[in-house]
Amino acid sequence: MNSHSLFFFYYLTASPAIHIIRNEFLFILFFLLFLLPSGHTYVKKADKHQKILVAATKVFGSKGFFSARISDIAKEAKVADGTIYLYFHNKYDILLTLFEEEIAKLIVDIKAALAQEEDPRRKLYIFALHHLKLVIEKKELAEVLQMELRQSSDSVKEYRITKFVDYVNIISGIIHQGQKSGIFRPELKPGIIKRAFFGALDEMSRLWILNSDHAYTIDDTADEISSIFLNGISLPA
Amino acid sequence: MNSHSLFFFYYLTASPAIHIIRNEFLFILFFLLFLLPSGHTYVKKADKHQKILVAATKVFGSKGFFSARISDIAKEAKVADGTIYLYFHNKYDILLTLFEEEIAKLIVDIKAALAQEEDPRRKLYIFALHHLKLVIEKKELAEVLQMELRQSSDSVKEYRITKFVDYVNIISGIIHQGQKSGIFRPELKPGIIKRAFFGALDEMSRLWILNSDHAYTIDDTADEISSIFLNGISLPA
């Protein structure tokens, strides 16, 4: 979408102003009114952008970023290798876009679900449930998160420190609230807890991803983990 | 060491038996008595093997397996690129060797420390402490573990399922023992707990590795995490 509008403006500004006679003006008007918002080309582009991202998620998820080949992604998306470069700058750009779009969605989702709830204990449970549900519903994405969030390369680190932290900080927010309202032990450091909690969930994801025999249901797991934490961090009633 | 002894046997069996006259017999005896156990060549080989592993740990740790170049490792080890191939089959072999040797050591260490202790609660604490200490004392190794345990490639997965599980199963052993002796809640599933516990610790490592400003001490952290878990999984007294 982004690159599409840019493209459009490029063409617009590149043609000398003197050429904007009546015909062309009408054409541009037409273009603005019909093509840009919902026109055919536009939709197709968005389609492929999406198709490529979906394919990339699958391929990155199963082979990891480095072992994944552009041609794998192209084949999976049923698109020529070169086509990918009409939509993304390079391989790494695909990964970044994947993160930006998906983590953003995830944050929105979870925040919406949390807004329904007041009790910090319930909130923690809801967070756990959402996070684990992601693993089921978007198995491939979860695998990418699993693998690539760890890849240490300075550029990735910087990125991670931007986006990922937002997500994890939702937890410390909950802990904080719980401490303020006297439900959680006040001496615990939210900075540690959030990490521990995320780590526990994340490790469960890994379990899920690596084993195909899912011995426990998602609800059992969310239940058990948040219950441990709640018992662990709550003040005695 | 391994490849060295193989080498020796290769030479031994390759020379026809008829050649073993008195002189050569004495030579072999000499070789066996002096060179093999502590001779010069042997030590030097072990030296370089080790030097390369140390260098590799550093390089893998800072750049990740895929971004690490053999030439980086060679430079770090102060050795020619080609030399590495006298000690390892290929790049991936370096990584595997690293794991085998280090995780094995770690398991031995932790088991020794645990043997001193009876109380499952204390054991859990000790495990946490050891694991986190690893992150401090062998920062680079910890980074490699962090990064590469996640790398999804079928060969790695298989490997992981062999060695790594041994390590994590130490936790479930402790939980089990605690449940049998009526200290831990019997309805909890050790299969989940061990993962959650490991995940929490592991996430703490990540925190440590990514942030340079170490806001919390290792003991604080081990304390806090095991305390949460202990509260969480213990039966009310």
Added chain:
DNA sequence: AAAAATAATGAATGGCTATTCATGCTTACC
């Protein structure tokens, strides 16, 4: 101290694959 055996070197090789681009195809408009 020469010869033989072993080890180390690093430049050259070769395979692999991200990226490009000349070409052909589709669609949208007249």
Added chain:
DNA sequence: GGTAAGCATGAATAGCCATTCATTATTTTT
């Protein structure tokens, strides 16, 4: 139905880097 604009294609390019190997250095043996 012809034309132009934008799209898609995939073979060719180009760069990177693991691995090899002819050569040099070192160590051991006689």
